Amino acid sequence: MPYFDAASSAPLHPVARQALQASLDEGWADPARLYREGRRAGLLLDAAREAAAEAVGCRPDELVFTPSGTHAVHAGMSGALAGRRRVGLGVTVSAVEHSSVLHAATAHEAATGGTVTEVPVDRYGAVVPETYAGALYEDTALACLQSANHEVGTEQPVAEVAEVCRSRGVPLLVDAAQSLGWGPVEGAWSLLAASAHKWGGPAGVGLLAVRKGVRFAPRGPADERESGRAPGFQNIPAIVAAAASLRAVRAEAAAEAVRLRALVERIRARVPELVSDVEVVGHPQRRLPHLVTFSCLYVDGEALLHELDRADFSVSSGSSCTSSTLTPSHVLRAMGVLSEGNVRVSLPAGTPEAEVDRFLEVLPGVVSGVRERLGAPAGADEAGGAGGAGVLDAAGTGPSLVVDALGRRCPVPVIELAKVFGGVPVGGTVTVLSDDEAARLDIPAWCEMRGQEYVGERPADHGVAYVVRRVS
Amino acid sequence: MPYFDAASSAPLHPVARQALQASLDEGWADPARLYREGRRAGLLLDAAREAAAEAVGCRPDELVFTPSGTHAVHAGMSGALAGRRRVGLGVTVSAVEHSSVLHAATAHEAATGGTVTEVPVDRYGAVVPETYAGALYEDTALACLQSANHEVGTEQPVAEVAEVCRSRGVPLLVDAAQSLGWGPVEGAWSLLAASAHKWGGPAGVGLLAVRKGVRFAPRGPADERESGRAPGFQNIPAIVAAAASLRAVRAEAAAEAVRLRALVERIRARVPELVSDVEVVGHPQRRLPHLVTFSCLYVDGEALLHELDRADFSVSSGSSCTSSTLTPSHVLRAMGVLSEGNVRVSLPAGTPEAEVDRFLEVLPGVVSGVRERLGAPAGADEAGGAGGAGVLDAAGTGPSLVVDALGRRCPVPVIELAKVFGGVPVGGTVTVLSDDEAARLDIPAWCEMRGQEYVGERPADHGVAYVVRRVS
Numbered sequence: 001m002p003y004f005d006a007a008s009s010a011p012l013h014p015v016a017r018q019a020l021q022a023s024l025d026e027g028w029a030d031p032a033r034l035y036r037e038g039r040r041a042g043l044l045l046d047a048a049r050e051a052a053a054e055a056v057g058c059r060p061d062e063l064v065f066t067p068s069g070t071h072a073v074h075a076g077m078s079g080a081l082a083g084r085r086r087v088g089l090g091v092t093v094s095a096v097e098h099s100s101v102l103h104a105a106t107a108h109e110a111a112t113g114g115t116v117t118e119v120p121v122d123r124y125g126a127v128v129p130e131t132y133a134g135a136l137y138e139d140t141a142l143a144c145l146q147s148a149n150h151e152v153g154t155e156q157p158v159a160e161v162a163e164v165c166r167s168r169g170v171p172l173l174v175d176a177a178q179s180l181g182w183g184p185v186e187g188a189w190s191l192l193a194a195s196a197h198k199w200g201g202p203a204g205v206g207l208l209a210v211r212k213g214v215r216f217a218p219r220g221p222a223d224e225r226e227s228g229r230a231p232g233f234q235n236i237p238a239i240v241a242a243a244a245s246l247r248a249v250r251a252e253a254a255a256e257a258v259r260l261r262a263l264v265e266r267i268r269a270r271v272p273e274l275v276s277d278v279e280v281v282g283h284p285q286r287r288l289p290h291l292v293t294f295s296c297l298y299v300d301g302e303a304l305l306h307e308l309d310r311a312d313f314s315v316s317s318g319s320s321c322t323s324s325t326l327t328p329s330h331v332l333r334a335m336g337v338l339s340e341g342n343v344r345v346s347l348p349a350g351t352p353e354a355e356v357d358r359f360l361e362v363l364p365g366v367v368s369g370v371r372e373r374l375g376a377p378a379g380a381d382e383a384g385g386a387g388g389a390g391v392l393d394a395a396g397t398g399p400s401l402v403v404d405a406l407g408r409r410c411p412v413p414v415i416e417l418a419k420v421f422g423g424v425p426v427g428g429t430v431t432v433l434s435d436d437e438a439a440r441l442d443i444p445a446w447c448e449m450r451g452q453e454y455v456g457e458r459p460a461d462h463g464v465a466y467v468v469r470r471v472s
Numbered sequence: 473m474p475y476f477d478a479a480s481s482a483p484l485h486p487v488a489r490q491a492l493q494a495s496l497d498e499g500w501a502d503p504a505r506l507y508r509e510g511r512r513a514g515l516l517l518d519a520a521r522e523a524a525a526e527a528v529g530c531r532p533d534e535l536v537f538t539p540s541g542t543h544a545v546h547a548g549m550s551g552a553l554a555g556r557r558r559v560g561l562g563v564t565v566s567a568v569e570h571s572s573v574l575h576a577a578t579a580h581e582a583a584t585g586g587t588v589t590e591v592p593v594d595r596y597g598a599v600v601p602e603t604y605a606g607a608l609y610e611d612t613a614l615a616c617l618q619s620a621n622h623e624v625g626t627e628q629p630v631a632e633v634a635e636v637c638r639s640r641g642v643p644l645l646v647d648a649a650q651s652l653g654w655g656p657v658e659g660a661w662s663l664l665a666a667s668a669h670k671w672g673g674p675a676g677v678g679l680l681a682v683r684k685g686v687r688f689a690p691r692g693p694a695d696e697r698e699s700g701r702a703p704g705f706q707n708i709p710a711i712v713a714a715a716a717s718l719r720a721v722r723a724e725a726a727a728e729a730v731r732l733r734a735l736v737e738r739i740r741a742r743v744p745e746l747v748s749d750v751e752v753v754g755h756p757q758r759r760l761p762h763l764v765t766f767s768c769l770y771v772d773g774e775a776l777l778h779e780l781d782r783a784d785f786s787v788s789s790g791s792s793c794t795s796s797t798l799t800p801s802h803v804l805r806a807m808g809v810l811s812e813g814n815v816r817v818s819l820p821a822g823t824p825e826a827e828v829d830r831f832l833e834v835l836p837g838v839v840s841g842v843r844e845r846l847g848a849p850a851g852a853d854e855a856g857g858a859g860g861a862g863v864l865d866a867a868g869t870g871p872s873l874v875v876d877a878l879g880r881r882c883p884v885p886v887i888e889l890a891k892v893f894g895g896v897p898v899g900g901t902v903t904v905l906s907d908d909e910a911a912r913l914d915i916p917a918w919c920e921m922r923g924q925e926y927v928g929e930r931p932a933d934h935g936v937a938y939v940v941r942r943v944s
Contacts, residue, residue, distance in 0.1 A: 001508065003501075003507075003509055005501075005502075005505065005507070005509075008501070008502045008505060009500055009501050009502050009705065010500075011500055011501075012496055012497075012500050017496060020496075021493065024484055024489060024492075024674075025484075027675075028481055028482075028483055028484050028669065028674075028675065029475075029477075029480070029481050029786075030477075030480045030481050033477065033480060033786070033788065034774075034777060034778070034781065034794075035475075035477070035777065035780075035781045035786035035787070036473065036781060036784075036786060037475055037477075037786055038786070067539030067540065067543070067676065067704055067707075068539065068703075068704030068705050069704070069705070070695060070703050070704040070705065071539070071703065071704050074692065074693055074703065100693065100695070100703075103693035103694045103695065104693040106693070106694070107692060107693040107694070195705070197500065197705060202496075202500075202707070202709070203499075203500065203705055203706065203707040203708065203709070203710070204539065204676040204707035204710055206704075220546065220579060221546055221572065221575035221576040221578070221579040222575045222578070222579070223542060223572070223575065224796065231540070231542045231543065231546065231572075232539055232540030232541070232542040232543050232678075233481065233540050233541070233542065233667070233669060233675055234675065235539075235540075235674070235675040235676035235707075235710070236675065237674070237675070238675070238676055238707070238710070302506075305506060305507070306506070308507075309506065309507045309508060312508075314501075314505070314507035314508060314509055314510070315507070316505065322506075324696065
């Protein structure tokens with residue numbers, strides 16, 4: 001059964017399972033106690049810390065174990081911000097960070113009145129080091145940057161940004177959740193956070209590394225464990241399993257990366273050939289080896305996931321209809337790419353080639369099925385029209401059609417636009433009225449894909465009016 | 473190998489191990505995802521929540537899983553305090569709460585300027601409901617009380633205090649870490665926190681129950697999981713194991729409580745017979761079935777633990793020499809009982825009778841060995857003396873001896889006091905100069921045990937002068 005959502009959570013690596021089971025008998029006692037059972041637990045914890053620190057590329061006394069990657073991010077950001085409070089309250093993040101980083105930044109802003117600066121990304125989802133440098137101010141206490149994006153797989157220029165931060169005296173926290181299994185994070189980072197279940201370790205273990213010399217003041221109630229940086233009784237069997245599996249996946253990483261990269265390359269190349277109106281997103285070269293994301297025009301992401309699940313493929317999506325807030329993924333939004341019919345494929349280590357081939361067989365039928373049910377325009381429907389009647393638009397610059405898509409959810413507003421678009425002559429405009437958040441992203445993305453001009457948006461009585469001009 | 477420190481962490485229950493292993497294959501995916509693996513994980517999580525809620529005695533939607541008991545306490549307190557911020561910033565706790573509660577109260581005080589009121593306890597370590605009622609004020613936002621004390625086993629009058637709180641409109645958070653395996657917490661509590669590894673579940677799982685209608689505003693960065701009350705990816709295999717083992721230990725609790733209570737009763741009765749100058753602490757009846765604590769005069773707690781460990785017994789201690797801060801346990805201090813030579817025995821379920829008997833065989837020799845090495849006075853040394861010379865004390869009220877124990881750690885100041893005490897006549901005093909924190913607790917406790925008068929303390933050039941009057 002093909003599970004293609006390793007970026008959410010990877011199945012447990014066999015080494016993690018073995019290490020977990022082996023340490024259940026030795027790792028249940030309090031490692032702070034001086035008796036036999038405590039000493040044994042403490043030895044396991046020490047050994048795991050050494051192994052994990054080696055894989056991270058830091059000293060064992062720079063590394064603590066947290067209950068999750070989210071806890072590592074939260075504790076790392078709050079501790080670093082509190083440690084540099086005298087410098088200021090500013091925090092700089094990329095616009096495509098994981099929600100744990102963005103929410104911690106928002107919480108910091110709410111609690112302290114500090115400011116959050118979001119660094120924009122290019123169309124591939126990467127920050128530009130020079131742009132990042134421009135977002136560091138006198139009062140910037142902390143900068144955050146992921147090693148690679150969790151939704152589109154694009155690698156960030158961490159080493160360059162770390163150098164920029166170093167020269168400005170700002171500590172850089174790297175969220176390495178998606179990449180640590182593939183290799184250490186290069187560059188002069190100050191703090192690093194990661195999550196074991198992303199590399200095939202067990203749930204319940206995060207890593208937080210804080211380089212010596214980085215000012216750090218743990219927040220929250222005092223607790224002696226984990227150098228005062230991660231409260232709560234340590235989960236030693238899971239920590240042992242996390243460290244052992246990190247070692248194991250690293251030993252396999254180079255070969256597996258080559259193999260999966262070829263499979264992902266096949267998906268990147270074949271999907272646009274097999275399915276019409278698809279945008280493959282993320283950087284074509286500088287990306288994680290196992291992850292590829294694409295969006296399908298005129299497709300409902302939730303229906304697509306449901307149909308792929310019926311065909312036994314488990315994938316995820318950044319489409320608005322698959323989120324609890326009905327907004328498209330903030331990553332796709334920051335990149336300015338199509339969000340409708342979005343599919344993220346992230347292959348776990350060991351994914352057989354045959355599963356990828358079967359996915360490529362199944363996908364075209366699934367997409368066309370969803371499109372059919374939605375009444376999406378086929379290629380021919382869109383192309384033509386001799387130019388319908390139209391009415392003069394407000395500025396009187398040409399014929400204009402208005403499409404009322406109020407109350408309709410993604411991808412309907414874009415489908416309605418496409419259906420009528422052939423009916424206006426070149427030079428004319430179509431105005432789409434929509435109250436769906438996805439339209440703000442997907443109407444401009446449609447224009448980009450179709451080579452038409454996106455004029456802009458303006459508030460309407462209900463929702464927003466999006467204006468598109470036919471240029472060909 | 474007798475492990476007698478279940479109150480720190482219990483060995484993994486066989487049912488926990490089975491449930492953990494069985495759910496490793498089904499519980500690794502993200503339960504928020506809609507595909508097959510996510511739905512399976514979600515079903516496991518739902519079932520575990522129902523089972524745990526039933527054992528707690530709350531609705532499933534009132535219960536969330538946290539990464540530890542400490543996290544449950546921290547999140548419960550901060551959420552309840554924030555939810556009642558308009559009422560005030562006061563928090564009332566018993567003086568013998570677990571450090572996670574006391575540290576969260578201190579952190580609240582530091583962050584908000586709120587006040588912490590500590591309710592004193594009686595000599596058994598229990599609060600008196602009327603006293604607790606007197607510590608609730610107009611601005612009390614939250615009250616906290618443990619179900620039973622972790623160091624001396626005394627059960628608190630939770631139902632009565634809950635009723636007092638209810639009538640005053642103050643929510644009560646119960647830290648049930650030590651008792652939940654033995655049974656549900658009775659009474660109209662508002663919030664409840666517990667920890668799975670205390671009942672034989674795995675590490676990495678805490679429970680936080682918040683009754684419907686309790687004002688609660690989660691603190692920290694937003695996170696959708698666990699009703700927004702516990703951030704981070706859920707550790708579902710451990711959660712399943714926690715719920716299954718809670719059910720299992722509850723099924724065995726009634727019978728095992730009777731059996732262990734008899735073994736504990738044997739320790740309570742026999743230790744004072746076998747070892748001279750011992751104080752058994754905690755309530756003789758209203759206590760946890762498996763836990764007993766006693767203190768041995770003229771004994772170094774660390775040496776005692778070390779010797780017991782050499783004899784294969786793993787116990788813990790509230791003596792100052794076993795703490796990183798060199799202060800006696802705050803619980804013993806609040807009770808006003810002897811802290812030197814303190815031993816906590818907490819029997820895991822299934823402890824064989826023979827292990828307890830062997831402990832009783834071994835203990836006397838271990839204690840006398842430690843006493844001998846410390847040069848502690850034997851019964852005869854203390855008794856007598858025709859009344860030494862002495863000098864007039866400052867007030868000129870009688871002969872006085874001064875013992876300089878500056879720089880000496882527990883139990884030396886008390887040993888030095890005992891050595892010279894026979895040298896002053898009835899009516900005379902001994903003044904002990906000490907800079908050891910334990911002396912403040914242990915010199916009065918010695919007076920209580922010996923039926924002598926503790927006059928008081930006053931600052932001295934270095935440290936503190938403790939004055940004792942011989943009355944018999």
